Amino acid sequence: MNIEDNIRQFQKRLANTSCKLVAVSKTQPIEALQQAYNAGQRIFGENKAQEMAQKAASLPPDIEWHMLGHLQTNKVKYIAPFVHTIQSVDSLRLLEEIDKQAGKNNRFINCLLQIYIAQEETKFGLSVEEARELLATETLQDFRNIVITGVMGIATNTSSETQIQQEFKFLKNIFINFKKTYFSESSEFKEISMGMSSDYQLAIVEGSTMIRVGSSIFGARN
Numbered sequence: 298m299n300i301e302d303n304i305r306q307f308q309k310r311l312a313n314t315s316c317k318l319v320a321v322s323k324t325q326p327i328e329a330l331q332q333a334y335n336a337g338q339r340i341f342g343e344n345k346a347q348e349m350a351q352k353a354a355s356l357p358p359d360i361e362w363h364m365l366g367h368l369q370t371n372k373v374k375y376i377a378p379f380v381h382t383i384q385s386v387d388s389l390r391l392l393e394e395i396d397k398q399a400g401k402n403n404r405f406i407n408c409l410l411q412i413y414i415a416q417e418e419t420k421f422g423l424s425v426e427e428a429r430e431l432l433a434t435e436t437l438q439d440f441r442n443i444v445i446t447g448v449m450g451i452a453t454n455t456s457s458e459t460q461i462q463q464e465f466k467f468l469k470n471i472f473i474n475f476k477k478t479y480f481s482e483s484s485e486f487k488e489i490s491m492g493m494s495s496d497y498q499l500a501i502v503e504g505s506t507m508i509r510v511g512s513s514i515f516g517a518r519n
């Protein structure tokens with residue numbers, strides 16, 4: 298695996314699209330991230346707060362860090378000083394804590410609502426109903442230091458392209474619906490984060506604005 302070559306290939310693939318690449322670097326050593334950085338990659342995704350904080354401390358400051366994994370409220374403080382986007386928001390309580398910690402650091406944190414789109418039991422996320430309930434909560438207006446910038450979803454791990462395609466279409470429709478209902482005045486609600494190594498091509502066709510790719514860039518994780 299030549300990480301720099303892989304990054305350049307993704308840059309080419311995405312050149313004429315409005316889709317961005319999140320390089321998913323969880324479990325990878327600093328040197329691997331540095332190689333991706335050297336090839337021009339600036340958005341990195343991690344799934345553990347402390348691992349992200351350690352890596353951020355030893356890499357250049359112009360990296361956009363995205364949290365992708367389920368985040369416990371007591372871990373938000375580790376990443377609040379620098380994290381760009383938390384893609385895995387799955388409760389109002391977490392959103393409250395992100396707002397509080399972002400406020401303490403005098404900054405804004407972008408948040409994506411993670412929506413449950415897969416037909417698998419183990420995935421975290423909000424059902425559409427739960428997401429609607431969250432977005433209709435009155436206290437949401439009081440948050441000062443978060444910006445809800447879109448939705449994120451993980452498709453079922455299956456060889457059925459039809460199923461994956463349906464799940465991506467579902468997420469796109471949820472985005473359109475939420476945009477109309479809750480964010481018609483907000484130009485910042487614009488991200489649909491979907492697509493990983495195995496299904497990013499389908500995701501791009503279905504309107505992804507952010508693909509999250511790990512193993513196709515860095516190789517298999519241990």
Ligand SMILES: *Cc1c(COP(=O)(O)O)cnc(C)c1O
Pocket residue numbers: 321323344365366451493494495509510511512513
């Ligand atoms: C690990 C992970 C990815 C990347 O998975 P690959 O199959 O290695 O591309 C993408 N999104 C989330 C939420 C992840 O946890």
